[in-house]
Amino acid sequence: MNPVHVIGGGLAGCEAAWQIARRGVGVVLHEMRPQRMTDAHRTAGLAELVCSNSFRSDDRESNAVGLLHEEMRRLGSLIMRAGDAHQVPAGGALAVDREGFSAAVTAALEGHPLVTIRREEISELPPPDWDSVIIATGPLTSPALAEAIRAVTGEAALAFFDAIAPIVHRDSIDLEVAWFQSRYDKAGPGGTGADYVNCPLTRPQYEAFVEALIAGDKASFHDWEASTPYFDGCLPIEVMAERGPETLRHGPMKPFGLANPHRAADKPYAVAQLRQDNRLGTLFNMVGFQTKLKHGEQLRIFRTIPGLERAEFARLGGLHRNTFLNSPRLLGATLQLAAAPRLRFAGQITGCEGYVESAAIGLLAGRFAAAERLGELMIPPPPTTAHGALLHHITGGHLVTIDAGPRSFQPMNVNFGLFAPPERMPAHGAGGTRLKGPAKTLARKQALAARALADLERWAGGHAAAAE
């Protein structure tokens, strides 16, 4: 049996290699460090954590990333096994000793008889006799390979600054203040004429907002990020605001073609528009609000927008160098490149974000590649599971922009906004009181998490609990 080749020994590549080997299939893992380093990695260790040492919340009952941890444990994840073995105290979060963690992953793979590790950069498309390849080279994919991938996908760009707009949970928007309407009620392809949520600002509110954007505390670029261009010329909103007090009102915050049904007599001076971001309609994207403001500042400033006072954010805006595919267009349901199906992608390069999410997509890519080698059916996990919700976001759940504009697919951490709403929600709490507010939100998350684990068990059959 030919081995599967995995390129990149980071979070995703190591998990993929492990999953392949534990199914009895040979695997060759190609990692360029230490021969060639990235700008962020510092060691030769596999699965190096380049920044924080946290896998975030470990609460499997009401937190989406905690749920993903639990699903990965049940699927025999090496990353979770090493993380659990090397955890350091961090309250409800799972934080790890980075050296111990990386050493444990390296040792497990080096010690596995079906895994061969080659320390080399793969700088072009793999040779044709590598008939099953997983590319997991991450946000800092070496430039030569990034260029080869860009060429085979036909994309104009692969590495750039993500100008990321914040994404809001729809059920946290106050629709007594905001309203649904497309500009001039235009339906457009795939639209209804009421596709945007509109948040109205009076003149004093707008002026205070612009001032706050300009004064707000911003994150700075890393030195090595300075040479990568802005993607599609998407400028941060605070840079636009600095160009003049009226710039935003004639750009992303223009009020034209919109009428506020709650206050028909008042014409809004400016409008913040949010556009549906996933097929489920649970997440809305703050169009044009890409920003380098620090996270705390974003919460403070964006919640001054009428209708968003209690907004909960599925992701906050950001701007950093990244390398990722336009996956909804390029990848099939089992992460294969449609244009060259022997190539599969995993990790952050597919458009997920974070250590855990990258490893989870590596886990799926590894299982798919092993199943294919063994002549088995490759069935993706149901979208009701954390793995399935994340996979669905990457390979199809995300909406292409309703109107013409830059591609809108953006890397995403796992969050409950990616899950279909629960079919049944308890209306009353333990004491018989009607659920509302935070108690209702918690009950909803618990219902989603319980459904996810039950569906994961069904998907994985009797193997699910059989961790190594």
Ligand SMILES: Cc1cc2nc3c(=O)[nH]c(=O)nc-3n(C[C@H](O)[C@H](O)[C@H](O)COP(=O)(O)OP(=O)(O)OC[C@H]3O[C@@H](n4cnc5c(N)ncnc54)[C@H](O)[C@@H]3O)c2cc1C
């Ligand atoms: C500066 C920075 C800070 C970050 N901070 C955080 C954080 O605090 N928390 C968080 O959850 N996420 C963070 N991330 C994101 C995090 O790096 C990723 O989510 C995660 O590491 C991605 O896993 P991956 O396996 O896809 O890529 P990586 O873990 O980066 O692994 C990719 C591997 O591929 C190798 N490689 C690259 N090109 C080639 C090639 N051509 N041939 C062979 N090998 C190659 C690299 O050396 C690397 O080992 C950060 C990212 C960056 C860039």
